[in-house]
Amino acid sequence: KPLASPSVRRRALEAGIRLAYIRGTGPAGRILHEDLDAYIVSSGQGAMVQP
Amino acid sequence: PRSDLHADTVVVGAGPGGYSAAFRAADLGQSVILIDNGDTLGGVCLNVGCIPSKALLHIAKVMDEAEEVSAHGVDYGTPSFNLDKVRDWKKSVVSRLTGGLKGLARKRKVTTIQGFGTFGGPNQFVVSTAEGKKTVSFQNAIIAVGSSPVKLPFIPEDPRVIDSTGALELEDIPKRLLVLGGGIIGMELGQVYQRFGSQVSVVEMMPQIIPGADKDVIAPLMKRASSRFKEIMLQTQVTAVEAAADGLIVTFKKGEETRREAYDKILVAVGRAPNGKKIAAETAGVAVDERGFIKVDRQMRTNIPHILAIGDVVGQPMLAHKAVHEAHIAAEVIAGHKAAFDAAVIPSVAYTDPEVAWVGLTENEAKEQGIIVKKAVFPWMASGRSLAMGRDDGLTKLLFDPKTKRILGAGIVGQNAGDLIAEVALAIELGADAEDIALTIHPHPTLSESVGLAAEVFEGTITDL
Amino acid sequence: PRSDLHADTVVVGAGPGGYSAAFRAADLGQSVILIDNGDTLGGVCLNVGCIPSKALLHIAKVMDEAEEVSAHGVDYGTPSFNLDKVRDWKKSVVSRLTGGLKGLARKRKVTTIQGFGTFGGPNQFVVSTAEGKKTVSFQNAIIAVGSSPVKLPFIPEDPRVIDSTGALELEDIPKRLLVLGGGIIGMELGQVYQRFGSQVSVVEMMPQIIPGADKDVIAPLMKRASSRFKEIMLQTQVTAVEAAADGLIVTFKKGEETRREAYDKILVAVGRAPNGKKIAAETAGVAVDERGFIKVDRQMRTNIPHILAIGDVVGQPMLAHKAVHEAHIAAEVIAGHKAAFDAAVIPSVAYTDPEVAWVGLTENEAKEQGIIVKKAVFPWMASGRSLAMGRDDGLTKLLFDPKTKRILGAGIVGQNAGDLIAEVALAIELGADAEDIALTIHPHPTLSESVGLAAEVFEGTITDL
Ligand SMILES: Cc1cc2nc3c(=O)[nH]c(=O)nc-3n(C[C@H](O)[C@H](O)[C@H](O)COP(=O)(O)OP(=O)(O)OC[C@H]3O[C@@H](n4cnc5c(N)ncnc54)[C@H](O)[C@@H]3O)c2cc1C
Ligand SMILES: Cc1cc2nc3c(=O)[nH]c(=O)nc-3n(C[C@H](O)[C@H](O)[C@H](O)COP(=O)(O)OP(=O)(O)OC[C@H]3O[C@@H](n4cnc5c(N)ncnc54)[C@H](O)[C@@H]3O)c2cc1C
Numbered sequence: 005k006p007l008a009s010p011s012v013r014r015r016a017l018e019a020g021i022r023l024a025y026i027r028g029t030g031p032a033g034r035i036l037h038e039d040l041d042a043y044i045v046s047s048g049q050g051a052m053v054q055p
Numbered sequence: 056p057r058s059d060l061h062a063d064t065v066v067v068g069a070g071p072g073g074y075s076a077a078f079r080a081a082d083l084g085q086s087v088i089l090i091d092n093g094d095t096l097g098g099v100c101l102n103v104g105c106i107p108s109k110a111l112l113h114i115a116k117v118m119d120e121a122e123e124v125s126a127h128g129v130d131y132g133t134p135s136f137n138l139d140k141v142r143d144w145k146k147s148v149v150s151r152l153t154g155g156l157k158g159l160a161r162k163r164k165v166t167t168i169q170g171f172g173t174f175g176g177p178n179q180f181v182v183s184t185a186e187g188k189k190t191v192s193f194q195n196a197i198i199a200v201g202s203s204p205v206k207l208p209f210i211p212e213d214p215r216v217i218d219s220t221g222a223l224e225l226e227d228i229p230k231r232l233l234v235l236g237g238g239i240i241g242m243e244l245g246q247v248y249q250r251f252g253s254q255v256s257v258v259e260m261m262p263q264i265i266p267g268a269d270k271d272v273i274a275p276l277m278k279r280a281s282s283r284f285k286e287i288m289l290q291t292q293v294t295a296v297e298a299a300a301d302g303l304i305v306t307f308k309k310g311e312e313t314r315r316e317a318y319d320k321i322l323v324a325v326g327r328a329p330n331g332k333k334i335a336a337e338t339a340g341v342a343v344d345e346r347g348f349i350k351v352d353r354q355m356r357t358n359i360p361h362i363l364a365i366g367d368v369v370g371q372p373m374l375a376h377k378a379v380h381e382a383h384i385a386a387e388v389i390a391g392h393k394a395a396f397d398a399a400v401i402p403s404v405a406y407t408d409p410e411v412a413w414v415g416l417t418e419n420e421a422k423e424q425g426i427i428v429k430k431a432v433f434p435w436m437a438s439g440r441s442l443a444m445g446r447d448d449g450l451t452k453l454l455f456d457p458k459t460k461r462i463l464g465a466g467i468v469g470q471n472a473g474d475l476i477a478e479v480a481l482a483i484e485l486g487a488d489a490e491d492i493a494l495t496i497h498p499h500p501t502l503s504e505s506v507g508l509a510a511e512v513f514e515g516t517i518t519d520l
Numbered sequence: 521p522r523s524d525l526h527a528d529t530v531v532v533g534a535g536p537g538g539y540s541a542a543f544r545a546a547d548l549g550q551s552v553i554l555i556d557n558g559d560t561l562g563g564v565c566l567n568v569g570c571i572p573s574k575a576l577l578h579i580a581k582v583m584d585e586a587e588e589v590s591a592h593g594v595d596y597g598t599p600s601f602n603l604d605k606v607r608d609w610k611k612s613v614v615s616r617l618t619g620g621l622k623g624l625a626r627k628r629k630v631t632t633i634q635g636f637g638t639f640g641g642p643n644q645f646v647v648s649t650a651e652g653k654k655t656v657s658f659q660n661a662i663i664a665v666g667s668s669p670v671k672l673p674f675i676p677e678d679p680r681v682i683d684s685t686g687a688l689e690l691e692d693i694p695k696r697l698l699v700l701g702g703g704i705i706g707m708e709l710g711q712v713y714q715r716f717g718s719q720v721s722v723v724e725m726m727p728q729i730i731p732g733a734d735k736d737v738i739a740p741l742m743k744r745a746s747s748r749f750k751e752i753m754l755q756t757q758v759t760a761v762e763a764a765a766d767g768l769i770v771t772f773k774k775g776e777e778t779r780r781e782a783y784d785k786i787l788v789a790v791g792r793a794p795n796g797k798k799i800a801a802e803t804a805g806v807a808v809d810e811r812g813f814i815k816v817d818r819q820m821r822t823n824i825p826h827i828l829a830i831g832d833v834v835g836q837p838m839l840a841h842k843a844v845h846e847a848h849i850a851a852e853v854i855a856g857h858k859a860a861f862d863a864a865v866i867p868s869v870a871y872t873d874p875e876v877a878w879v880g881l882t883e884n885e886a887k888e889q890g891i892i893v894k895k896a897v898f899p900w901m902a903s904g905r906s907l908a909m910g911r912d913d914g915l916t917k918l919l920f921d922p923k924t925k926r927i928l929g930a931g932i933v934g935q936n937a938g939d940l941i942a943e944v945a946l947a948i949e950l951g952a953d954a955e956d957i958a959l960t961i962h963p964h965p966t967l968s969e970s971v972g973l974a975a976e977v978f979e980g981t982i983t984d985l
Contacts, residue, residue, distance in 0.1 A: 140593030
């Protein structure tokens with residue numbers, strides 16, 4: 005299971021993104037909000053980014 | 056309209072699951088009707104569960120502590136005990152909370168209907184109220200009908216046989232009380248009655264009380280309870296109960312041996328059964344399993360997508376905080392949010408003395424599932440705060456993944472264990488490792504320190520052992 | 521050898537900082553000598569600080585609770601109070617812990633020397649022991665000499681003027697006690713003496729008691745203490761104390777007004793001063809500032825790289841858990857690890873009734889520093905567990921960054937607040953945001969739930985308010 009906090013998990017769910025596709029840059033490879041932002045931008049889903 | 060009343064969302068059952076779902080749905084802009092057959096909102100938890108039991112446990116705890124400080128220079132002697140006043144106080148605590156809920160419902164314009172609801176179709180409830188039947192139609196429904204105490208077929212109907220609801224009524228303090236079932240509820244209420252004056256015996260079929268928790272975590276509770284109860288019978292079955300004039304004659308079977316013993320009251324606390332079968336679910340096409348559970352997906356939807364279910368009726372663990380968490384998800388799903396049940400762990404607490412709390416993986420589960428864990432234990436004998444509270448009988452056990460050092464679970468026993476476990480729940484949700492916990496500065500002298508110190512035990516950096 | 525004794529690492533001062541540093545250094549393979557002038561290990565914290573104060577506060581708390589349950593049906597009446605026994609129990613708690621430390625030192629082969637140490641050079645201590653002076657040489661030294669109560673020059677030397685150490689000796693329970701200083705120590709000991717029978721007055725120069733915490737967090741303590749103390753004088757200065765035969769006559773000044781009042785005892789609790797000036801630090805070239813603090817870098821090194829310092833003597837906050845954390849770093853640095861002080865936050869706790877705890881940013885600090893925060897408060901009036909404990913006077917306040925939703929700080933007041941704050945400390949260290957906390961399932965009904973519920977207040981998802 006990818007390592008991410010509840011709020012990152014919730015945001016990924018809302019954005020319809022599988023966390024397994026994202027590389028985490030946090031401690032121990034934790035997926036951070038920033039990683040999710042970067043993934044959304046790079047995958048062209050920018051419109052879905054919520055502040 | 057075809058129905059007497061209508062709302063976007065109708066919730067049936069106003070326990071922690073139901074009222075939370077109703078309030079969240081209202082906050083998200085839905086019109087909401089909340090149906091419950093009780094006199095007050097709050098369901099089992101507020102009226103005959105979590106809250107009254109904790110109020111009585113508080114009184115029992117203070118009585119224990121008053122006894123203990125008597126040995127330390129502040130001698131209280133025997134208090135004058137007024138059962139009526141204790142009951143009244145317990146009621147006042149419950150009323151304050153259920154009254155509060157009423158206010159919160161009003162503030163949110165949630166309509167409440169007192170009555171028993173059954174499905175009248177896939178978009179309708181029929182509610183039997185004091186003024187007769189009312190129909191209530193809905194776009195979406197949330198089933199939150201909870202659970203009821205399990206009854207045992209071989210136990211006679213007798214006023215001296217009570218369940219947790221009866222026990223909380225505190226009708227009297229029986230001289231000889233048998234608690235049937237050494238789970239959380241049985242142990243909590245057993246300790247209350249023991250403290251209030253009963254001679255308490257507990258009988259449990261499993262080889263340990265509170266079977267969900269690890270044995271080492273249970274040990275301090277087992278020790279304290281054993282020294283105060285008349286006996287705790289493990290791996291023992293009750294095979295018969297006979298209602299005699301001067302007592303309830305109970306037959307116990309342990310292995311090949313049987314034994315008979317008389318009690319003045321029996322508290323049956325062998326578990327709770329979901330109420331799924333009592334709502335004519337078939338009328339709406341909602342599937343209910345043979346035990347009465349309603350299966351839901353991660354969005355809390357039943358097999359009928361616009362009908363959701365939450366709380367005790369959807370499965371174990373039957374805990375109020377699980378119900379509330381699911382309630383929020385259900386209301387959000389109905390409001391079109393992409394919510395889903397995604398919590399990694401749900402903590403459990405026995406509010407006994409000492410308290411027992413656990414979260415995430417237990418050692419038992421790790422063994423069963425073949426998961427390799429490394430455990431680290433901090434005994435409270437070395438906790439300054441615990442000693443300053445006159446107690447040395449707690450322990451904090453953390454389980455880690457030996458490779459990643461990630462925290463997987465915890466078992467804590469001792470004063471306030473139920474408060475301490477929350478930190479570990481958060482640590483697990485955040486994917487923290489031993490060092491994250493060990494390097495977080497915990498205040499001294501607290502009991503929460505024991506969590507940091509157990510992580511230091513894992514890391515090998517501990518200097519308090 | 522040039523010295524009587526030698527070790528790789530010599531630690532002077534055996535408080536929480538010193539013993540932890542000595543033990544960690546020994547565990548990392550160093551030969552260690554630990555010097556302290558006290559009869560037992562443990563320093564201020566174990567002997568005349570954290571532990572004895574918490575033991576007495578426990579007794580006071582049980583007395584409060586016994587009084588409260590008397591109104592709920594369990595009437596205790598007035599206990600027979602035996603000050604000698606209370607003192608003995610307090611001593612027994614302390615002895616058990618200091619005795620434990622002795623065992624831990626032995627287990628680790630840490631040599632302890634009882635005596636007062638001063639530097640004899642950059643690689644030597646001179647220790648005045650009962651058997652005369654001994655010299656101890658070292659490769660590395662750790663200064664952990666702690667702090668002492670501040671004395672006020674205008675207060676006469678008089679046996680009726682005591683400091684925290686004197687107060688903890690419990691010589692008697694004065695009829696009229698003035699506590700000079702409304703900080704943590706003053707409020708804790710004031711509550712103990714009030715409960716034990718004194719008429720307590722508190723005088724504080726600042727506009728609030730426990731000035732480190734936010735006013736709203738202090739309010740419930742202020743309310744309870746005000747109702748039980750004779751008075752709490754804020755923004756008031758003591759300008760003179762006169763030792764008369766029948767009492768200590770104190771002159772107070774508030775604004776332009778002055779007033780005189782007589783007391784039987786005065787507890788001076790106006791702060792603690794570091795012991796840095798008493799160790800002939802100049803002999804080793806170690807810089808000590810004019811107040812007595814020794815400046816260290818993040819590796820706990822003084823200006824002389826092989827001499828490190830930790831604990832109260834290196835600066836605020838003067839707290840045991842800060843000392844222990846620094847101790848581990850110092851020992852690890854000496855052992856060649858790349859450790860450094862890197863904790864984001866250090867929690868503070870007042871073990872008063874109600875307890876007050878805070879961690880990270882306070883609202884006051886945010887205002888001062890121009891940091892914009894959004895606060896979320898969960899009042900314990902709505903906490904079932906708090907009500908079931910007969911209390912409704914707590915609150916949990918969380919401060920978040922409004923943009924990132926990251927948690928920045930917390931203030932908690934109520935039963936067990938000191939235990940609850942640990943979860944927030946971990947959350948801050950891990951960079952958690954409001955949703956992380958709100959979506960972590962907290963057990964019901966606990967006080968720790970209030971942390972999750974406050975995060976829900978921030979998120980707007982709360983259904984219990
Ligand atoms: C003695 C005791 C102590 C407990 N202590 C704790 C504890 O400390 N912590 C904890 O987490 N859990 C505790 N529990 C369990 C907790 O009470 C339940 O998990 C929780 O109440 C479940 O909530 P719920 O919303 O699913 O349903 P419930 O609380 O069971 O509420 C269901 C409500 O629906 C009503 N209802 C049922 N059917 C209908 C119908 N057809 N029409 C109208 N209304 C209906 C019921 O009358 C009830 O009011 C305890 C339980 C007991 C018995
Ligand atoms: C009443 C009271 C209550 C407190 N409660 C708390 C609390 O609840 N939580 C908390 O975190 N903090 C509390 N504190 C503060 C806490 O006690 C200190 O922060 C802590 O003890 C500091 O540890 P330390 O290792 O720096 O030094 P200390 O504990 O001060 O120990 C220093 C030791 O060094 C010895 N020493 C000094 N100079 C020499 C020398 N030249 N040679 C040999 N030995 C020497 C001293 O005798 C002493 O034993 C309390 C303090 C007081 C007074």
